Amino acid sequence: MTSAPLPPKPQEPFASPVLTGRRIVALWFPHWAAETCRAPYQANRPFALIDMHKNAQRLISLNAAAGEAGLYPSMTLPDARALVPDVQTAMADPQDAVARLQKCAYWLQRYTPWIGEDTMQHTADGLRDYGLLLDISGCAHLFGGERALLADIAARFATYLDGRGMTARMAIAGSIGAAWGLARFAATDLTIVPEGQDAEAVLPLPPAALRLTPPHIDLCQRLGLDTVAALARFPRADLTRRFGPEPVLRLEQALGQAGESLNPYLPPPQFLVRQNLAQGVTQIEALTALIDTLCVRLAAQLKAEGQGAQRLDVALTRSDNLVLALALPLAHPSADAAHMLRLFEERLSRLAGGLDAGFGIESVQLVAAKTTAITAPQDTIGLSGRLRKTAPIAALGGLYDRLVSRLGAQVVVRPVAHASYIPERAVRFVSVLQAQNRASDEAANPLVDAAARPLFMLCAPEAIEVIAEIPEGAPYRFRWRRVLHEVTTAYGPERIAPEWWGGLVGDNDVGTTRHNSRTRDYYRIEDTQGHRFWLYRDGLYDRETDNPRWFMHGVFP
Amino acid sequence: MQRALNKSRQTKSPKRQHQLKRLHRLVAKHEPIVQRGASITTSFAEIDAYFDAHVTGGVPCGGLHEVAAESAADMPAVLGFAHRLAARFMAQGADDDVLLYGQTHAACRDGGQPYAPALTAHGVSPHSLVYLDGVTVPDLLWAGEQALTCPSVACSLLTSSEAAPDFTHSRRLSLAARTAERPILLALGKTAASAATTRWRLAALPHNGWQVTLEKLRLSHDTPPPLDGWALYPSTPQNAETRHVMPLMRRAV
Numbered sequence: 001m002t003s004a005p006l007p008p009k010p011q012e013p014f015a016s017p018v019l020t021g022r023r024i025v026a027l028w029f030p031h032w033a034a035e036t037c038r039a040p041y042q043a044n045r046p047f048a049l050i051d052m053h054k055n056a057q058r059l060i061s062l063n064a065a066a067g068e069a070g071l072y073p074s075m076t077l078p079d080a081r082a083l084v085p086d087v088q089t090a091m092a093d094p095q096d097a098v099a100r101l102q103k104c105a106y107w108l109q110r111y112t113p114w115i116g117e118d119t120m121q122h123t124a125d126g127l128r129d130y131g132l133l134l135d136i137s138g139c140a141h142l143f144g145g146e147r148a149l150l151a152d153i154a155a156r157f158a159t160y161l162d163g164r165g166m167t168a169r170m171a172i173a174g175s176i177g178a179a180w181g182l183a184r185f186a187a188t189d190l191t192i193v194p195e196g197q198d199a200e201a202v203l204p205l206p207p208a209a210l211r212l213t214p215p216h217i218d219l220c221q222r223l224g225l226d227t228v229a230a231l232a233r234f235p236r237a238d239l240t241r242r243f244g245p246e247p248v249l250r251l252e253q254a255l256g257q258a259g260e261s262l263n264p265y266l267p268p269p270q271f272l273v274r275q276n277l278a279q280g281v282t283q284i285e286a287l288t289a290l291i292d293t294l295c296v297r298l299a300a301q302l303k304a305e306g307q308g309a310q311r312l313d314v315a316l317t318r319s320d321n322l323v324l325a326l327a328l329p330l331a332h333p334s335a336d337a338a339h340m341l342r343l344f345e346e347r348l349s350r351l352a353g354g355l356d357a358g359f360g361i362e363s364v365q366l367v368a369a370k371t372t373a374i375t376a377p378q379d380t381i382g383l384s385g386r387l388r389k390t391a392p393i394a395a396l397g398g399l400y401d402r403l404v405s406r407l408g409a410q411v412v413v414r415p416v417a418h419a420s421y422i423p424e425r426a427v428r429f430v431s432v433l434q435a436q437n438r439a440s441d442e443a444a445n446p447l448v449d450a451a452a453r454p455l456f457m458l459c460a461p462e463a464i465e466v467i468a469e470i471p472e473g474a475p476y477r478f479r480w481r482r483v484l485h486e487v488t489t490a491y492g493p494e495r496i497a498p499e500w501w502g503g504l505v506g507d508n509d510v511g512t513t514r515h516n517s518r519t520r521d522y523y524r525i526e527d528t529q530g531h532r533f534w535l536y537r538d539g540l541y542d543r544e545t546d547n548p549r550w551f552m553h554g555v556f557p
Numbered sequence: 558m559q560r561a562l563n564k565s566r567q568t569k570s571p572k573r574q575h576q577l578k579r580l581h582r583l584v585a586k587h588e589p590i591v592q593r594g595a596s597i598t599t600s601f602a603e604i605d606a607y608f609d610a611h612v613t614g615g616v617p618c619g620g621l622h623e624v625a626a627e628s629a630a631d632m633p634a635v636l637g638f639a640h641r642l643a644a645r646f647m648a649q650g651a652d653d654d655v656l657l658y659g660q661t662h663a664a665c666r667d668g669g670q671p672y673a674p675a676l677t678a679h680g681v682s683p684h685s686l687v688y689l690d691g692v693t694v695p696d697l698l699w700a701g702e703q704a705l706t707c708p709s710v711a712c713s714l715l716t717s718s719e720a721a722p723d724f725t726h727s728r729r730l731s732l733a734a735r736t737a738e739r740p741i742l743l744a745l746g747k748t749a750a751s752a753a754t755t756r757w758r759l760a761a762l763p764h765n766g767w768q769v770t771l772e773k774l775r776l777s778h779d780t781p782p783p784l785d786g787w788a789l790y791p792s793t794p795q796n797a798e799t800r801h802v803m804p805l806m807r808r809a810v
Contacts, residue, residue: 395707395708395709396655396707396709396710398707399703399704399706399707399709399710400687402703403689403700403703406696406699407689407692407696407700410690411689411690411691411692412687412688412689412690413687413688413689413690414684414686414687414688415671415673415683415686415688417673417674423672426674427672427673427674429670429688429690432687453672453674453675454672454675455633455636455637455640455671455672455675455676455678455679456633456636456668456669456670456671456672457669457670457671457672458669459665459666459669459670483630488763489764526763526764526765528763529630529761529763530760530761530762530763530764530766531630531631531633531761532633532761532765554669554672555632555633555668555669556633556637556765557633557634557635557636557637557638557640557679557767
């Protein structure tokens with residue numbers, strides 16, 4: 001074997017005409033998931049995200065302090081607790097971490113429009129690697145050179161997330177492969193390779209810097225190839241025979257001898273309309289007229305893309321730079337300007353304390369913050385306007401939107417069945433915006449079991465004073481809301497025992513557990529006036545309690 | 558002859574007018590009022606028989622219907638009856654139509670929330686229910702008016718136990734309901750002067766019964782027929798089911 005440092009094969013080592021002048025920034029976030037996690041924790045003390053993997057709770061991502069304390073990823077949680085008893089932990093949410101990375105990528109568009117996601121590598125331990133690639137060809141001079149650009153990024157990362165800061169390692173090189181390897185394996189956090197010197201920078205790095213898969217890295221170690229240079233010394237044909245085609249491709253990409261394209265994040269289409277005013281507006285009528293024109297423009301944008309808005313955000317900027325932000329959720333995606341305007345009118349008229357325009361509103365911005373594709377409804381041919389009926393679903397959606405925008409999402413609700421024998425837990429109300437469509441709802445939750453249940457159930461059972469003939473018998477006379485009722489007829493008891501599995505699975509209703517803890521005997525009661533009630537004795541006499549209390553729970557018509 | 562008739566028309570003496578009115582009333586008493594537009598039968602034989610005798614068709618769909626309580630404690634009976642009417646109105650519409658059921662804060666606090674599984678027994682599909690859980694009285698009326706603009710809401714039932722809408726609001730709702738030819742049911746704890754098409758007054762009777770009085774029936778400008786009251790015993794699961802019934806022995810105290 002010769003001791004030549006450079007591979008003998010390539011004819012034109014670093015002068016591919018396509019790649020000239022290309023500059024790539026690789027960013028690597030070694031502690032991304034832990035550092036950007038929304039859970040509150042002390043940044044200067046060990047913190048780890050945990051997840052179930054291979055039948056154990058393992059650390060998925062750590063912050064810098066945890067690394068210094070001797071913890072490492074894929075360690076099991078008990079081991080970590082043994083080492084650092086007060087380690088702060090939170091459950092990992094990989095989808096969320098990826099979403100945050102994408103958000104960070106959009107934010108980095110201030111430096112270059114061409115930003116790609118680093119190819120995610122999932123190792124056998126369930127760990128993920130978070131990085132970004134920025135193509136800054138022709139952009140660096142706008143920020144005062146490449147070093148100034150990296151310093152700017154680093155300074156912004158240091159105060160990221162309200163000053164919590166974020167660890168990032170960066171490298172600039174002429175190829176994606178070189179930048180990737182240098183960001184992870186270079187001696188310094190910030191590496192800039194002068195143009196045309198990629199190969200020299202990459203050769204001293206370990207083979208793992210070539211984006212090889214774990215089996216290949218393993219093989220390199222066993223063969224004693226501890227640097228890229230050692231690998232590059234072999235003829236390519238021999239390498240291909242021994243390793244397969246991939247490591248050779250990666251090697252050539254890192255040395256800048258093979259091309260590689262960067263798949264950029266495509267920015268989502270933005271549905272944003274904005275109107276700046278020469279003079280501040282204070283009248284709500286003028287503002288409404290302005291929002292009307294904005295709605296028309298936004299609706300036109302949405303229609304052109306075949307999208308419907310699911311959430312609208314309007315931001316009114318006052319002349320003293322105060323921003324008044326309103327958000328409107330929509331039940332069904334809509335691209336109807338008149339409908340949007342009606343919702344805003346409702347919303348503006350319902351602002352607490354009225355609209356405080358101050359010295360006038362200077363700019364209005366309307367954004368369709370969430371959109372989905374909608375199919376354009378087919379127009380009915382040959383029917384005049386009066387006969388043409390709006391599609392029922394869309395019409396209902398419009399009604400829900402109006403009700404929700406005026407009354408609030410938690411007020412406009414629909415009943416949804418819940419698997420429980422405790423009467424007040426058998427039904428829950430969910431917002432019409434969240435409720436599934438009715439057909440699937442009906443199929444999934446048959447709300448039809450009404451063996452003599454009251455038409456109206458009190459929001460919470462109310463304690464009543466009861467005189468019963470015998471302790472375990474039906475009431476004889478009771479006082480509810482300060483009115484004395486003489487019982488003429490009592491049907492029952494219907495005994496409803498607490499669910500023994502309650503508190504074990506999916507029991508997150510803290511408020512109802514108090515009433516859930518004892519057996520109830522329900523009676524249907526009619527008093528002398530003919531009013532009918534549903535009441536229960538909470539707890540079995542002598543077995544569960546000595547002094548059972550009575551509760552009024554519902555009324556029959 | 559013709560001249561005499563013309564003359565008599567021109568004179569319009571009070572006496573003659575009074576006579577005419579009396580005759581109109583007499584005729585109205587024996588002829589059913591002709592009503593246009595859709596109407597429903599109530600499923601209570603006594604009430605339907607009354608409507609058969611005095612009105613063509615039954616309770617009109619387009620209009621504002623008030624169901625009022627004799628006393629505050631009779632609200633459950635009011636709501637039971639209102640649900641029966643709502644169920645009949647719902648039967649007029651399509652299968653996937655919606656019942657908008659709104660309650661004021663006070664009505665929620667006093668009477669509780671509708672219990673979906675029990676709705677079936679009163680003829681309303683629980684899946685058709687859209688419920689407004691506690692709103693103010695103006696919002697309640699606004700919601701009812703909004704519901705009229707949406708063809709998929711077959712009926713709206715609004716409950717206010719503490720205050721009735723004043724005449725202006727009630728007239729506005731009534732006109733809107735007639736124009737839209739869809740019903741609005743108002744379940745009220747108290748009544749005020751109103752422009753409702755019908756007003757029913759309910760009181761609970763012992764043994765699962767209701768005392769129903771038709772207090773008002775105003776169909777366009779026709780003279781109302783003599784109003785009536787009934788003691789009804791609706792078929793409910795409580796009445797039908799006898800297996801588990803154990804009447805309590807009531808002793809003289």
